[in-house]
Amino acid sequence: MAIRVEDGIALYRAMFLIRRFEETVAEWVRAGLVPGFVHLAIGQEGAAVGVVHALDGRDVVFSGHRAHGHLLARGADPARVLAEILGRAEGVCRGLGGSMHLVDTAVGFWGATGVVGGTIPLALGAAWARQATGGVVAVFFGDGASTTGIFHESLNLASLWRLPVLFCCENNGYAEFTARAEQSPVAYARRFAEVYGIPSAGVDGSDVEAVFEAARAAVAEVRAGGPYFLEVEVARLSGHYEGDPQGYRSAEEQARQWARDPVRRWRDALAERGVAEEALAAVEEEVARQVEAAREQAQKAPWPDLTVLNHG
Amino acid sequence: MAEWTYAEAIRQALTDAMAEDDAVLLLGEDVALGGPFGVTRGLRERFGAGRVLNTPISEAAITGFAVGAALAGRRPVVEIMFMDFITLALDMLANQAAKLALLSGFQQAVPLVVRTQAGIYHSAGAQHSQSLEAWLVHVPGLAVVAPGVANDAYRAVRWALRQPGPVVVMEHKGLYGRRQAREALEWDPQWRPGPQLRRPGRDATVVTYSAMGETALAAASALERDGISVEVWDLLGLSPLNLEPVLESVRRTHRVLIVHEAVVTGGLGAELAARLQSEVFDDLDAPIFRLGGRPVAIPFSPPLERAVIPSAEAVAEAVRTVLA
Numbered sequence: 001m002a003i004r005v006e007d008g009i010a011l012y013r014a015m016f017l018i019r020r021f022e023e024t025v026a027e028w029v030r031a032g033l034v035p036g037f038v039h040l041a042i043g044q045e046g047a048a049v050g051v052v053h054a055l056d057g058r059d060v061v062f063s064g065h066r067a068h069g070h071l072l073a074r075g076a077d078p079a080r081v082l083a084e085i086l087g088r089a090e091g092v093c094r095g096l097g098g099s100m101h102l103v104d105t106a107v108g109f110w111g112a113t114g115v116v117g118g119t120i121p122l123a124l125g126a127a128w129a130r131q132a133t134g135g136v137v138a139v140f141f142g143d144g145a146s147t148t149g150i151f152h153e154s155l156n157l158a159s160l161w162r163l164p165v166l167f168c169c170e171n172n173g174y175a176e177f178t179a180r181a182e183q184s185p186v187a188y189a190r191r192f193a194e195v196y197g198i199p200s201a202g203v204d205g206s207d208v209e210a211v212f213e214a215a216r217a218a219v220a221e222v223r224a225g226g227p228y229f230l231e232v233e234v235a236r237l238s239g240h241y242e243g244d245p246q247g248y249r250s251a252e253e254q255a256r257q258w259a260r261d262p263v264r265r266w267r268d269a270l271a272e273r274g275v276a277e278e279a280l281a282a283v284e285e286e287v288a289r290q291v292e293a294a295r296e297q298a299q300k301a302p303w304p305d306l307t308v309l310n311h312g
Numbered sequence: 313m314a315e316w317t318y319a320e321a322i323r324q325a326l327t328d329a330m331a332e333d334d335a336v337l338l339l340g341e342d343v344a345l346g347g348p349f350g351v352t353r354g355l356r357e358r359f360g361a362g363r364v365l366n367t368p369i370s371e372a373a374i375t376g377f378a379v380g381a382a383l384a385g386r387r388p389v390v391e392i393m394f395m396d397f398i399t400l401a402l403d404m405l406a407n408q409a410a411k412l413a414l415l416s417g418f419q420q421a422v423p424l425v426v427r428t429q430a431g432i433y434h435s436a437g438a439q440h441s442q443s444l445e446a447w448l449v450h451v452p453g454l455a456v457v458a459p460g461v462a463n464d465a466y467r468a469v470r471w472a473l474r475q476p477g478p479v480v481v482m483e484h485k486g487l488y489g490r491r492q493a494r495e496a497l498e499w500d501p502q503w504r505p506g507p508q509l510r511r512p513g514r515d516a517t518v519v520t521y522s523a524m525g526e527t528a529l530a531a532a533s534a535l536e537r538d539g540i541s542v543e544v545w546d547l548l549g550l551s552p553l554n555l556e557p558v559l560e561s562v563r564r565t566h567r568v569l570i571v572h573e574a575v576v577t578g579g580l581g582a583e584l585a586a587r588l589q590s591e592v593f594d595d596l597d598a599p600i601f602r603l604g605g606r607p608v609a610i611p612f613s614p615p616l617e618r619a620v621i622p623s624a625e626a627v628a629e630a631v632r633t634v635l636a
Contacts, residue, residue, distance in 0.1 A: 091417070092417065093415060093416050093417035093419070094417035094418075095417075096414055096415055096416075096417050097415040097416060097417065101411075101415040101416075103412075103415065103416035103417070103419055103420060104419075105416075105419045105420065110383055110420070111383075111412065111416070111420070113407075113408070114407075115403060115407050115408075118376075118403065118404075118407060118408060119408075120376070121372065121373045121374075121375070121376025121377050121379070121380065121404065122376050122377075122379050122380035122383065122408065123380060124373070124376070124377045124380060125376065125377035125378055125379060125380025125381035125382070125383070125384070125386075125388070126380035126381065126383055126384045127380070128377065128380075128381060129380070129381040129384035129385065129386045130384050137380075149372060150372050150373060150376065150403070153368075153370035153372055153373035154373050154376070156368060156370065156373075157367070157368060157370060157373050157374070157377065160368065308417075309414070311418045
């Protein structure tokens with residue numbers, strides 16, 4: 001069942017924003033403007049947008065180290081997210097967190113983490129405490145998290161206590177620099193969910209519509225009571241971190257992955273469904289202007305001073 | 313005056329806090345059954361399964377769960393059954409609980425309490441006996457308290473449940489049955505877990521905490537028979553560390569001995585010695601002396617177990633050294 005055209009355009013706008021945003025960060029990394037480590041979600045936009053658009057204002061999102069896309073999909077101000085990535089006072093966390101520690105409670109984004117798997121149990125506790133709101137908690141992590149102890153402890157507990165948590169595993173086939181096959185004999189993390197009695201599904205992350213539909217079904221199950229595990233198979237079109245020379249995978253494989261670009265695929269799908277080229281170009285121009293304004297605002301933002309540390 | 317035990321004082325503090333504030337909840341392994349030392353006995357019956365949560369053996373997940381519940385406005389009290397097992401929850405404590413307030417630009421707060429118990433008692437063995445407070449006080453954003461007597465244990469738990477950030481309450485398994493005259497404890501929100509004077513004295517100051525307070529008092533009694541007057545301070549709060557009254561004491565006695573059960577190498581005594589010398593160096597008539605656990609895994613055999621931590625005799629001997 002195809003979604004409505006206006007919803008489809010909204011998905012495209014959200015994905016295109018993440019793509020342009022991440023390209024900006026990549027450009028700034030190459031120019032030496034970005035402090036610290038950044039992990040880009042280029043290629044994984046379909047997962048972020050498809051899942052987050054299935055949530056509503058009652059719901060809360062946690063993420064991992066590759067979190068820019070999830071926060072933007074949730075509706076954060078791109079200028080303030082960019083400012084955070086630059087370590088500026090106008091950043092969503094006043095420059096104290098950076099790319100790996102984004103939080104914006106105003107949009108229901110409760111945290112990302114630099115420790116793989118680290119936010120998974122936080123999602124459980126938040127979900128337990130917020131049950132009366134009817135909200136669910138979605139937590140994003142990569143397939144690399146599925147080999148950590150905290151992942152297994154958390155799946156066990158979430159199932160035992162029937163917690164309203166949507167586990168969203170973005171399986172991009174790599175844990176940092178090492179392929180999934182060298183990390184685990186279990187190719188798909190959702191197999192673990194089955195063992196813990198958590199209903200699960202896998203979906204192609206290069207098809208945002210499929211992700212959105214799968215996520216809507218998943219969220220409905222979670223709202224009805226109990227966890228759900230959605231594994232989104234995505235292409236990581238960038239390296240583990242920005243600047244990663246990716247010596248561990250061939251140029252051919254990297255090129256092949258681009259066939260799974262969710263942004264391009266969805267643009268083509270919308271065009272096939274009769275959305276005019278002008279309409280798509282208008283969305284792209286609007287996003288480009290938004291990102292351009294965000295770039296200017298973030299670069300002009302002041303550095304925080306030490307007094308911010310006294311706040312607590 | 314009525315007496316209560318250290319364990320009863322903690323149970324009363326949890327009961328009073330839960331009765332006052334619906335946001336307070338307990339979770340941990342066997343807490344619904346009272347735990348191995350009976351500290352939480354009866355709380356599940358009184359407050360229900362929705363506020364006293366028995367958990368699987370998953371220290372990391374239950375601590376992380378508590379962090380998430382705290383982010384959502386609850387006040388979870390996690391019990392880590394033995395302090396040795398806090399190793400399994402350290403990522404959640406050090407990388408999540410302690411840091412999220414700052415990393416979020418102070419959008420978030422983590423009002424989490426972790427209760428755990430440490431120390432040597434009845435040959436619990438090398439993985440059920442350690443005092444690991446030095447690891448925790450090294451983490452900015454974590455508060456640590458280590459009550460040595462029942463009344464302080466009550467106040468420390470009440471205080472911990474009023475803090476905006478995470479607090480570890482380090483209990484001592486050897487103290488749970490210790491009785492003390494119960495003070496009329498109207499909860500005073502101005503109270504802070506600072507140094508408590510256990511015994512006034514003139515000749516030397518002993519700075520200690522947790523169960524070593526008793527050992528230090530026993531040593532002081534023995535030394536009194538030889539005409540040596542020892543002042544004993546129980547720190548109670550380990551992080552943040554308020555040393556003002558202790559500094560005052562050292563300025564009077566000019567001699568100081570630090571005693572803790574934890575391994576002496578890299579222990580809290582090193583931090584205390586460094587701070588003391590920077591504040592009262594000119595008042596000291598002798599080097600600052602530290603006495604702590606031997607740097608070995610705690611052996612099982614009862615005489616060996618007793619031998620690896622400071623005894624009252626060893627404390628008395630160390631005081632004589634400081635006075636020499």
